Amino acid sequence: MKRKNEQHQRLFLVISLMLGLVFVGGLVHWAQTVSGLGFFVISWKWRLGLGGWIGLAILWAGLLITAYFHDITPSLWLQRTITSRIARFCGFVIAMGFMMIPVVAISGWLPHPEVWEAFPARLMLLSAGIFFGGMGISLVTNDEIGWLGWIGSALVSGIGFILLQYLPGISSYPLSLGWSEASRYYYGSLFFARRIYGVSVPLSPLHPARYMLLAIPFALGHLPLWVHRFWQIALWLGMSLATSAALVKRLPIGNRLARFWAVIWGALFLLQGPVYYHLTLCVIPVLLFFDAKKPWRTLLVVLITSLWAGVCRINWFPVPGALAIFLWLLEEPIGEQPFYLYYRWPLIFGVLGLAVAFAAQAVYITLSGQPSWMYESTFTSDLLWYRLLPSPTYPIGIIRGIVWVSLPLWILITVNGLRNFSRISIWRWAGIAAIIMIFFVGGLVVSVKIGGGSNIHNLDAYLIFLMTIGAYLVTHRVVADGRSLQVWRPIPVLLLLAFLPVGWHMYFAHPIMRLDEKIAWQDVEILRDWAQKATAQGGRVLFINQRHLLTFGIIQGVPLEPEYELLVLMEMAMANNSRYLGRFYNDLEQRKFDVIIVGTPNTPIKDPAKDAFAEENNVWVERVVLPLLRNYKVALVLQSDVAVMVPRIEDITVSP
Structure with a gap:
């Protein structure tokens, strides 16, 4: 155990040094930007700010040098140096201060927000927030090594970036906040058209499930526009958290703090797409109630969620059945039975779920009051394949974006798959791979449809399945056919897994718009x-x-x-x-x-x-x-x- 702690402490110092180098590189870029704008010449405050950042870099180096010669992490060294009560208080102050620095700087509340537009400058802020904020969390939680402190610090900053993007949308501004933002509420209102407009109006042929959820505030009577905006933001954040919590509930994570951070990470991961809130209702019930030992109950859940999928987008019709199959493949060993008997229930989940989804769509079309040809636009729109690569519509490019989001999970999945290939039947591996690849390719095709390609939200189902298998592997939840799995989950990859979604949200965060x-x-x-x-x-x-x-x-x-x-x-x-x-x-x-x-x-x-x-x-x-x-x-x-x-x-x- 002592040897393992020493290895962790040295690894901690190595990663701390890497974060420090990122900080210094970002500081140099920031200083060049500020100098180019002439702020150092005309303002002593900017010169003082530069001195503060340099002083922070010196403090960082001093902590690492001290920790190296004492063979101990900075958090543990501070815990042993000062009393526990003072350590917790100082840790709380340090954590809150440093975790919020990146959010405050990017928000536009500080003067000259343009100096924080470049990604290197933002990385400088985030690396400082992770290192010092994580050290503060470790002081509060008595975490000797500090891994959870780092992860927690990064995820809290990620929450800040998310709130920075969504909360300004709770506004009483009377006109649409974006090209089509307020149109969504109109389509939600059509479920109560006779009360609101005095006439019956055909329902929307587009995204009916989304508008059903947005219709809920209209059922409560006449509420102002800002309440409907609040409701939509609550759906975005709440449904992402609920999906993540439903998955974490299936995982053997005993530590409450670790479970909490896992839920936060899952929500941040899904919001990278983002995975639309109405689609998550195809997922949450299956995650909560799937049980391979109770296939009839599972089938009932699949059928109910497939009814909802039928009023979502057509590429989500198979998701409830496919998710039940996916969980079956992860949790149910094949044993000695032939593959066609093993796949009996998965086949039932998939076929009946898909049939119910199409039936639900047919019923909705009949009830909507719209002609059936209004629902054919998905199949007649142009496909713009160049948007898979960087373009003016999406400078990152869909391929590069999904690689960024997927890479840490794919590293874990690939290495664990190779190490445990013989421990799981080839028929199970084949099913797992087929489901992931079908939704990956399908997501790419939908992404290049005209009207899309500006983010990776059309790869939403793929993100759900990728997150699920990654979480199952990391937490040793996959049930093997023979010997138990040898799980490979190195700390650097787990930290990368935690940091990248935060970096993603930081990259796309922008100053708060002030509308007149x-x-x-x-x-x-x-x-x-x-x-x-x-x-x-x-x-x-x-x-x-x-x-x-x-x-x-x-x-x-x-x-x-x-x-x-x-x-x-x-x-x-x-x-x-x-x-x-x-x-x-x-x-x-x-x-x-x-x-x-x-x-x-x-x-x-x-x-x-x-x-x-x-x-x-x-x-x-x-x-x-x-x-x-x-x-x-x-x-x-x-x-x-x-x-x-x-x-x-x-x-x-x-x-x-």
Whole structure:
């Protein structure tokens, strides 16, 4: 045991030194950036800040030198040097201070946030937060070596980055916070359309499961927009935590603190996609109630979750059955039985689950009030394969992004698989590999569909299965067919596994946007005036954009025109759905609407080699904007980039 502790202490010093080198490299880059902006010349505060960072580097080096000559970690040395009560207090202060430094710097609360935009500067902050914050946690928890302290420090910073991305979305800002952000609430409201709008409206053909969850606040009555935004953010964070907790519940982790950090890590891992919250309801019940010894109960859970999968995206239809098969392969040894008997129940899970999902979709299509051809866009949209590689739409590239996210788990899976290949039947390995590869390839195909490719969220099912097998291997949860498994889980790989999701969220974190609500409300007043005057004169008002203003009663007295909302219109334009677009063009030519509210109708055609979402922009311009401009003219463009359009008196030709 003593020899093992000595090895851990030396490994701790080696990794501490590596973190220190990362810190110094980031400090040099940060100093060059600040110097280039001239801040060191004009401000003594920046010079003082540089001195503080250099002093921290010297302290870091001193701690490592002291620890090396005493053959002890800095945390244990401090625990033995000062009293336990003082150690815990100091540890708490150190941990909270250093863990929040990266979040505060990136948030934009500090002056000149541009100095923290470069990734090396952010790595400087994160490495300091991990080392000193971890040392503080170790003082609080009496962790002699400090591995859990490091992991905890990194994960707390990761929580901060997540909150930095999501919490600003809880806003009373009256207009949409993004291109389609507020459209989601409109589609959720359609389940209560008669109460809200006074008429029945066909349900959304896109992502019905998501809108069912977003409909829940509407069941509680008239609530303000910020409450619905809060609910969606609660779903994002809560469902990720619930999925992670359901998986951790199946794992033999005895230490409560370790279980807590495992749940946090799992949520951060899933949010890298991110895995959408409505999809996790296909996963959580299976993780909670799967039991290989009770196949009938498992089948019931698969069928229930497959009903939900049937109102999700089509590539999620097989997920509940596939997850039950996956857990069966991990937990149930094949023994002496032939493979076709072993696969009997897995086959039932998969086939019946998939059948129920398709049946659920058919029922929803019938009840939605939408024609069946509205659900075919998935199969007719263009595939943009170049987005697998770095592009203006996603500078990292889908392949490089998924490699970043997957690499530590693949190292663990590959090495443990090779070490234990003979201990698990080839039929089990084949099933495990097939499920992972099917969802990996399928996720890549869906990712390059036009309208996607800006992140790795379409590889969501693959991330679920990868996390599951990785967690099972690390915690010795896989049941072997013969001798027990020889689990390989070296500390450097486990630390890399913990650190990379945090680095991912730090890379994509951005300063908090400060929106001008005063200007937004002024624009709302103008929209209200246009819409209400047109309605009073017997006219019809179409909100292509900002339709939630009707949903939440921000604009009242204007009847809902349910056709041609932004999200469905864009989906049909990308799919080049001739029946839908033909009806749209006919209504424009007939000047059916007296006022149309839409985003500023810009016409430039973009270059995919230079511009993000160029193809999406181009189909919008060619199939929506130009037909609009042939029949309607822009009466007003507001400061919030919203346009008011009215019918043209004479037909004219508009070209880009």
